[in-house]
Amino acid sequence: MSPESTPLYLQLKDRIASDIAKGVYKPHSRLPSQRDFGEDHGLSHMTVRRAINELIQEGTIYGRQGSGLFVAEPKRDAELGPLISFTEDMRLRGMTALSKLLDTRIVSASTSLANILGVVVGHPLVFLRRLRLADNEPMAIQSTFLPSSLVPGLLDLRLENASLYQVLQAQYGLKIVDAQTSASADLASEEEAALLQLPLPAALLATEQITFLDDGRPIEFARSLYRGDRYRLQPAPRKPPTR
Incomplete structure (x- = not known):
């Protein structure tokens, strides 16, 4: 292989990533074994393992115990903009x-949530x-917290499959006109992996977002855990949300 x-x-x-991008290997198709890669390219087992491990960590491929290596689904961009919605x-x-x-x-506001949402502790x-x-x-x-004083009776509404932001405006x-968002990497718990149908260990993209009303008041704090094999970060345009 070259250059030296x-x-x-x-x-x-x-080379593997390029072949995947070109469609040589399709999503969920089985890849050659590490031994095959080593023999085909004249590389040591350690060299091949390092390349494979990095591709797994980046979510490009994944392994199944006893079955081999497979191509992951292409990652979707998780836009890190203030007004993007799922x-x-x-x-x-x-x-x-x-x-x-x-x-x-209904829960009581902790000190940190009270500071974020502009309410007193215990609200x-x-x-x-x-x-x-x-x-x-x-x-x-997604875990979401909202001051109940701003949304009385929210839990009495039909929220299954509803857009929360549309409910907030209509009802x-x-x-909501603005938000502050941050992101970090995380590892899934057993429960989170089961809900997201991921094998352990599973990498997650964690985002925290505070959304604001047109009068400047904070209305929502949301922590979202995205599948690390499906999402990557990308800046988003500022636009009205419809979460």
Whole structure:
């Protein structure tokens, strides 16, 4: 393999990634074994393993115990913009966004949530935990907190598969216009991996978002856990949300 200035494992990694991008290997198709890669390219087992491990960590390929290596689905961009929403994101991709309610209840604001949402400690908050799906495939787990004083009776409404932001505007006249978003990497717990149908260990893309009303008040704090094998970060345009 060449050029000599590039480490051999990177050359192999780039070759495999390039073949996947060109369609030589299709999503979920089986790849040659590590031994085959080594023999085909005259590389040591350690060199091949390093290339394969990096491709797995990046979500380009995945392994099944006893079955070998397979090509992962292409990653979708998780836009790190203040006004992107899961519902709108899926609509733009020609997919149907669905939500499954995992938990709904009233909780007391902790010190950190009180500071974020501009309420006193102990203030009642509406808590929603949802599994977000695209064309019935689980994509993310989202936990949302809203001041109950701004959304009285929210839990009495039909929220399954509803756009939360549309509900807030239609039912309460609340218009979301801005948000602050941050992101980090995380590892899935056993429960999270099961909900997202991922084998352990599973990498997740974790985002935290505070959304604001047109009068500047914070209305929502949401923590979302996206499948690391389906999403990567990309800046998003500023546009009205419809989550």
